[in-house]
Structure formats: C-alpha cells, structure tokens
Amino acid sequence: MVRRRLPRPSELRPLLRPAPITLDPTERRLARAASISDLRAIARRRTPRAVFDYADGSADSEITLRRAREAYRRIEFRPTVLTDVSSVDTSREVLGGRCALPFALAPVGFLRMMHTEGERASAAVAQAAGIPVSLSTMGTTTIEDVAAAAPTGRKWFQLYLWRDREPAKDLVARAAASGFDTLMLTVDTPVGGARLRDVRNGLAIPPALTLRTFLDGAMHPNWWFDLLTTEPLTFASLTTTGGTPAEMINRVFDPALTMADVEWLRGIWPGKLVVKGVQGVEDARRVVEAGADGVLLSNHGGRQLDRAPVPLELVQPVSEAVGDRAEVLVDTGIMHGGDVVAALALGARAAVVGRAYVYGLMAGGRRGVAKAVDILAAEVVRTLQLLGVTSVDSLRPHHVRLRG
Template identity: 60%
Template sequence: MGTRHVRRRVPRWSELRPLVRVEAPAWRAGARVGRAASIADLRLIARRRVPRAVFDYVDGAAESEVSLARARAAFGRVEFRPRVLRDVADPDLTTTLLGRPASMPVVLAPTGFTRMMHHDGEHAVAAAAAAAGVPYTLSTMGTVTPEELDGGDRWFQLYLWRDRGAAKDLVTRAKASGYRALMLTVDTPVSGARLRDVRNGLTIPPNLTLRTMAGIARHPRWWFNLLTTPPLRFASLSSTDGALADLVDRVFDPRATIADLEWLRDTWKGPLIVKGIQSAADAVRVVDAGADAVVVSNHGGRQLDRAPTPLEELPAVAAAVGGRAEVYVDGGVLTGADVAAAVGLGARACLVGRAYLYGLMAGGEAGVTRALDLLRADLRRTLALLGLRDPGQLGPDSVRLR
C-alpha cells in the first residue's frame, strides 16, 4: 500500500481575503430576520424574543393539538409532479381575489391581540401586507380600531356578537373606513380549550404577577415596549372592562344560525367571506345564503381538536362549490410550496396566520416582510421546478395527495 503524498503549505492572506466574511452582530431586527432562511427560522428567533406565554399563545392550539399537527402533516402527504423543458423564465404569481389583483395567492389571516406579539402590532402587519400587495384581515379581537389602521387591501373579520346592533355598528364602521371585504368566522360558537394558555396563566392584558416579573428580566425590551405604548385592549369592543371570559362570551354567540348569515348578507353589500367551513355540505349552505367566498379552516387547530384537516377537505369543498364562490384554505401553511400545494388542490388562495406572526414576534414589520418574501420566493421556485409559470396552471396534474 503506497502512502498518498500530500504536500502542505501555509496559505497566503491574498488567497484567504476573498473568502472571509466578517458579519456584524445582528442588533437590528431587520438584519436578524434577514438571515432567516425559512419561516421555521423566524419561529426560532421569535421564541427567544417574546415571553413564553406570548409565544405559546401563537404557537399553540386546542386540547391535544392534534388538528394542528395533522394540518402540518397533510402538507407532507403532497406529491408534486413536475413537467420539464418548458420555458419558466418569467413567472407571474399574481392572481385576483374577490375582483381585485393580489401579488400572490396569499391573504394575511385575522389574528387577535396582535400588539401583544410586538408593540407595532396590526400597523406593522398591515404595512408589510400593503407593501407586498396582499390583503390583510383585521380581527374583531384586534388591538387597533378599524379606523386607526391604514393600508392597502384591508378586509375585516367579524364574530357574530350576541348584540346584533353592536355587530352592525362595527360592520358600518369597517365599511366607512374603507375595508373592502367582510369575513365572518363561524367555527367559534364557544371558545376552544387552549391548554398552553391555561397552564401559562395567560391573561389579556398580561398581569404583573411574580412569575411575569421574572419574565421581565429575560425579555426586558418586550416589556418596556408593552408598558410604554398605549394599553393593550380589544379595540373594537365597546366596553373592554371585565374578565376575558365575559368578553369572549359576549363576542361569540352559540345561538347563531344560517338566518344570521342571511341578515349579514343584507347588511353588508361588499364581498362576504365565511371562514371556518369544514365540510362540503356547509360550504354549499353558506354559498346558497350569499357568501362570495369560503375559507376551509379549523381556526389553525385552535377550536375543535381532531377536526377535519383543511388541506384534505379542500378538494371536496372546491368541487361542491364549483366556481359559485372563491375557496380559500388555511392551517399549517409555512412555505410557498405549501401555498402551491393548496392552490393545486383547489384553493384560490391560502390564508396564513402563524407564518406572519412568527415574523412579527421576531422583528416587527421587517419580520412580517421577511415572512412574505420567503413565501413568495418559495412559491416562485416551486412553480419553476414544476414547469409552470403561474399559479393558475396548478391543478391535479401537478399536485396530488399521497
């Protein structure tokens, strides 16, 4: 056996210099989130940036969190079927949502208490959405009023309150402030059991208990921002005093029926979306009652645990609705490839919740922008690798569930 002869030498600085990259520490949020290669990375940054109870409020789901795990797992069942040797040099990701162009088939979902995740809250999310050219949905449980928020294509999410007069006032205010579409959430006759929140003793606004005081030492910047900006409150509820449970009981109405949707259809003349559809039969019922779009959703697994998995339910809903209304889906979307999969299985667009909230917690508006940039880059790459140029070409030929 011969010994391989290796001659060693000391490298010259002129050879090393082009290889050396000295990175400044990422003090600025923009720099920090700019290095995230995926939304999963933004999630890890977020976990370090905010108190545990806040992170868990976003990251968690109801009961044993089976619905959420299944929603994510369903994207693992997707099989993409590429075609090759097609010119894919100039992809066009744009689409039309309820009659208005969007830069990609993505909508930012309504999420409550957004200013708890970052003190810029809804303002940061709406600004990032407007710059990215996608709609943003303000929640009824938002921490700014509809009037306070500027932005591009703004939609407003409503829970059917017990007090229909108050619901009507809110809808009228949303209309007057330029919100284009109304999204009624129907999977919430009562609130789900979010066990992480119970265990963390999460209260809204966060209480200054001994335990939370200890958290202040670990997340001084978050607490400083919380305590030096306007108090956290459910800005759209006329009276915010009282315990959270009482508030939620006033906002969710277990007696709501399809007649209430018909009432809302008469009240709101613009595009009407019903969110929280979990069967083809209900999709048909709400479209018959006048919905212009439905969202196949189980509230990100935060309501009924072990509910149907949205991505799996989607093809049947799309077939049943058959072009009479737009069909959106949400739950577990964390990449642009997930968006491509959902569109291929029949969705006009995906709503994303946690994907942008991880960005928000990680770095405010810059973090939301990073999340949207990542979704867009993934979607563009996935389309090219599939041999397609625009999301409208996605379908059963290119996407199937194994």
C-alpha cells in the first residue's frame, strides 16, 4: 500500500523555482536550441522560404547530401574505458597554425542574405573561438571588412577562377595584404549545379520583391526590414551580378580549369594553398604534386554533381595516399561534433563546417553562429570523453568503424 500525505511548505519551496524571464527574443530562441537540428528548425521559421532553401538544399534530387549525412550515421565508435578523461585537448595544428577546435567555418556565399550580420558575424565568432573562418568569392562582405571584423583571427579565402585571370589575381593580392593565411581554390564548379529548390522558389540575387516574395515577406517582416534598412546586398568580389546563383557561376567562372592553374596559383600565393572539391584518390595525388599544401575532400555540400562520392568515405584512402605531403580536410554532411571526431579518427586533419553555422546565423545572427560553434565544441569534447580519448591528436582509425 502507498501511504499518502500532504507535502510541507518547506518541501515545496525548492521545487517552485520559475525559470528566469528572458526579455531578449533572440536569446530566448537560442536558449531553446540544444543541437544543430534545433537551430535549423529555428532558421526555417525565421527566414523566407527561398532563403532557407538556398542554404538548406542541394542539387537535383539531393541524393548526394542525404548520402553524406547517412555516412556519418553509419559511424560506429569503439570506446576505451577506465581512462582519465577529466581533461581533453581539442586543439591541433592545421595548415601552419594552432586551432583551438578541430574544425573551421566553411566559405558560404550570400551570407548577408541569410542575416544582415553575415560574414562579419562568422569572422568575429571564429576569432573568439580560436578557429579559422573562410570567406567566399561570392561573399557579401569585402576582404578588408572581414579582416577588420577579425583582426587577430585566422582567415582563409576561397577562390573561384574567372575566365579573365586578372580579377582573381587582384583578389589574391588583397587577401594576402589583409592577413589571410590560406587560399582555397574551388575546382568542382566548371558549371553551376541544378539547384532545383532555387529554381522553384524563383530565387534571384539580390532578392526581388515579386508578389510571391511579398506574400512570404509578410510572414517574415523582420528579415525584410533588415534587408531594406541596412547596406545594399551585393557581391563584394564580383562585378557581374544578377540572376540565379547557377546563372552567375556559368556567366563568370571558368569551366576550363586545369592543373596548370593550381601551379599558377602556387607561384603567386605566399601562404598555404588548399584545393577544394577533390573527390578521388588520384586527383588528390595530382594536386599535391602540383604544389597544394592541403586537399579539401568536398562535393560542394551536395550542391554540384548529384550522386557524387561521399567525402567521409574518401578520408582514409586519401590520407594514406598523400601521407605527410599534404593535410586532408573534409566537409559536407557534418551536423554534430561527433561527426568531426569521426572524420579526424579516419585521418582528416580538420573538418570544415558549413550549413551547421549558417543555420545558427539565420536563427540569431552573430549570437546564433556562436551558439552553433558552442554546440559543436561541447559535442566534440563529450564524444572524446566517452571514447576514452584525451586529445584529438590521439584519434586513430581503430576508434571508429563505418558500418555497411
């Protein structure tokens, strides 16, 4: 029999603790986010559909992106127990500099379309977190303004090559003069991928006030207010603008890139050179022989060739192929700090995170980016502790298995 009684007031008092009232709506939204998926849900509510779909979507049937995320779901960790993990070291050397966390923020175009704070927000957060930030050629903030937003942080510049090489040469010189230490040549965009969400949504750059966007804007007045009352949304590094993202890629960028262009950049760039968009072992060997210091295994977030190789599955064979001649980085599909740990265990020097922090940007500007980085950092630490590993430099392939 259960004997019941009336609780004493002294017993109720510790239980009656109302949560503190948060007046700031951004802080209130972000406080409820416990994962990157939570930030994605907030971002979806906060931004117009066309803007959210641009960040969230990929090419054609979006098979590539689903496969990339599924690969991380197939990871099985192999923990060691009875190890003192009261303190873990998440720092490591990446491309000539020490990073406090084993990931960088990826180059993403049109960031001020996601939130008016855009690239300045990601640069400032990355500097505070001690990790690199990458600025896209299709960024909406100038090289110099990003440098001013993160004067002591590590900055990488992602480069598309024009049909006319002179503008690219000028950007390279400006990046070097502004303290960017790494140049990231993207080689997987000979033409723009078929990003069907953008086509169906009628996305144009800059956004146009059509009847459809006007009606959508009525549901997202804060986003439109920020767009219309801040500096105009333009490409900071492009003189040719207008149209869909794919149309701009096809109009401006060079489909005739060869290994000679890697060698040319190696000759004019004084810092580290990374080739982004490598999707095979033999191509990795070739770019390293041409002078690349790093290889970024990437299928452009699934936004170019659908059914492309899964970057995570390439990490171990590429790492074995290039050895200590170059560093291997990986992107696409990373939504959890455990994903970062898995990639490092397989041989990556660092992960490059894109959508995860963009969801944070859309959810809450700079504070949202900081929330995303904090979530990933906490997940990295917790995963290492549960694995029984005290340092990211101690991760090895035997710590993980890719299940079939």
